[in-house]
Amino acid sequence: MSKPVLISIPVSNLGRSVQMLLEEKGVDYEFETASPHSDAVNAVHPLGKVPALRHGELTLCESEAMARYIDKVFDGPKFFPEDPTLCAKVDQWVSLHNTAFDTSMIRQYVLGYVLPKMAGKEPNREQIDASLPIVKKHLAVLESALEGGFLVGDSLTYADLANFPTLAYLPDFPESAEMLKEFPNVVAYIDAIGARESAKKTQPRRG
Numbered sequence: 001m002s003k004p005v006l007i008s009i010p011v012s013n014l015g016r017s018v019q020m021l022l023e024e025k026g027v028d029y030e031f032e033t034a035s036p037h038s039d040a041v042n043a044v045h046p047l048g049k050v051p052a053l054r055h056g057e058l059t060l061c062e063s064e065a066m067a068r069y070i071d072k073v074f075d076g077p078k079f080f081p082e083d084p085t086l087c088a089k090v091d092q093w094v095s096l097h098n099t100a101f102d103t104s105m106i107r108q109y110v111l112g113y114v115l116p117k118m119a120g121k122e123p124n125r126e127q128i129d130a131s132l133p134i135v136k137k138h139l140a141v142l143e144s145a146l147e148g149g150f151l152v153g154d155s156l157t158y159a160d161l162a163n164f165p166t167l168a169y170l171p172d173f174p175e176s177a178e179m180l181k182e183f184p185n186v187v188a189y190i191d192a193i194g195a196r197e198s199a200k201k202t203q204p205r206r207g
């Protein structure tokens with residue numbers, strides 16, 4: 001079977017989750033850089049978003065679908081546990097990330113800085129300010145869940161790989177960097193997962 005090809009951009013938090021999984025499992029893969037709504041992405045993803053995945057005849061969109069497929073098809077440690085209780089908890093944290101934390105932390109807060117900057121404009125203060133209480137509430141949820149160092153059980157799962165790339169952006173922006181001082185478990189988590197080889201290899205360039 002051919003190598004899987006992950007189509008994304010290095011700054012995509014959702015693409016980084018899937019790429020970290022490939023790294024953690026030791027899969028031989030290719031990374032194809034293609035922006036959202038480019039021809040290469042539109043050919044695979046019906047909404048033109050990244051990440052997208054090609055593996056032989058299979059094309060996939062949605063980061064969690066890719067992660068589940070990769071975890072099943074390739075050898076290496078499992079990141080969706082066999083145990084139904086633990087696996088349900090992984091699903092819970094992936095869903096909380098994809099439906100709430102990603103929205104508040106990335107789409108509303110971080111992109112409130114990044115998208116205007118790319119267009120040579122000032123940060124979108126209204127959007128940033130509106131996101132801050134929600135980001136804080138979401139960090140408080142994670143803070144109490146991270147007493148044990150991982151979101152589920154006592155080892156790395158896809159729950160961590162889904163959430164880490166989003167949290168890793170927060171020290172780089174002023175209000176969230178300040179906010180993190182109240183959330184030591186989250187800071188320790190960002191540092192610990194950030195020290196893994198899979199995080200170092202997928203670290204997007206800053207600036």
Ligand SMILES: N[C@@H](CCC(=O)N[C@@H](CS)C(=O)NCC(=O)O)C(=O)O
Pocket residue numbers: 012013014015036048049050051061062063064098
């Ligand atoms: N639910 C999708 C979300 C993908 C997504 O929103 N990707 C962002 C980049 S991180 C994107 O392509 N944004 C461009 C757009 O929404 O037009 C997934 O989990 O893969």
